[in-house]
Amino acid sequence: VQLVESGGSLVQPGGSLRLSCAGSGFNFENNAMRWVRQAPGKGLEWVAAISGPGGTINYADSVQGRLTISRDNSKSTMYLQMNGLRVEDTAVYYCAREGYVVGPDRYYYYYLDVWGKGTTVTVAS
Amino acid sequence: SSELTQDPAVSVALGQTVRITCQGDSLRTYPANWFQHKPGQAPVAVICGNDNRPPGIPDRFSGSTSGSTASLTITGAQADDEADYYCNSRDSRGNHPFGTGTRVTVL
Numbered sequence: 001v002q003l004v005e006s007g008g009s010l011v012q013p014g015g016s017l018r019l020s021c022a023g024s025g026f027n028f029e030n031n032a033m034r035w036v037r038q039a040p041g042k043g044l045e046w047v048a049a050i051s052g053p054g055g056t057i058n059y060a061d062s063v064q065g066r067l068t069i070s071r072d073n074s075k076s077t078m079y080l081q082m083n084g085l086r087v088e089d090t091a092v093y094y095c096a097r098e099g100y101v102v103g104p105d106r107y108y109y110y111y112l113d114v115w116g117k118g119t120t121v122t123v124a125s
Numbered sequence: 126s127s128e129l130t131q132d133p134a135v136s137v138a139l140g141q142t143v144r145i146t147c148q149g150d151s152l153r154t155y156p157a158n159w160f161q162h163k164p165g166q167a168p169v170a171v172i173c174g175n176d177n178r179p180p181g182i183p184d185r186f187s188g189s190t191s192g193s194t195a196s197l198t199i200t201g202a203q204a205d206d207e208a209d210y211y212c213n214s215r216d217s218r219g220n221h222p223f224g225t226g227t228r229v230t231v232l
Contacts (some may be wrong), residue, residue: 043224045223096168
């Protein structure tokens with residue numbers, strides 16, 4: 001089971017970039033997926049989430065309207081289209097799979113069980 | 126509010142016990158997950174659903190919750206446990222915020 005991000009690079013403020021996250025070793029369409037980022041010297045920040053079929057999407061307020069999450073289950077790949085990039089978007093971007101464990105109460109507890117190694121986005125002039 | 130607040134840093138002597146807390150209103154409704162994050166590596170889940178350990182996580186990691194506070198306890202801390210720890214949950218709008226993070230130093 002593996003996730004591999006790609007597409008990070010140096011881009012000027014106001015520019016665009018598309019990140020990809022390729023999954024392998026599992027049935028990609030069965031799992032919700034998320035993007036998480038970490039800016040230099042800062043903590044982890046949840047960016048966006050997408051359901052397995054792709055019909056349910058949520059964004060952090062800080063990226064709403066500028067970043068767009070999507071997925072192509074036929075290619076086992078998730079994307080993050082980044083438009084109107086700002087200096088504060090500079091970060092390592094991780095993709096992660098939402099898996100679950102079944103607790104002793106037989107409840108399904110969802111959590112990010114598989115992560116990629118990250119791809120670096122630098123927004124600077 | 127979906128904000129999750131943690132103490133910035135704690136230290137623990139080798140072999141001793143340390144507890145990290147995470148406070149947020151959403152924790153009254155939704156379970157907390159905890160992640161360990163070391164520099165240059167991907168985060169790793171050490172607790173999910175408040176008090177469940179994912180496969181492969183040592184039993185020195187445990188979790189609990191009470192009201193609006195979730196806790197992660199490391200019993201018998203090892204040098205390898207030195208890392209940043211983040212709580213994570215969700216809110217009623219479908220957001221999945223992380224806590225502010227706690228740096229754990231093992232002395």
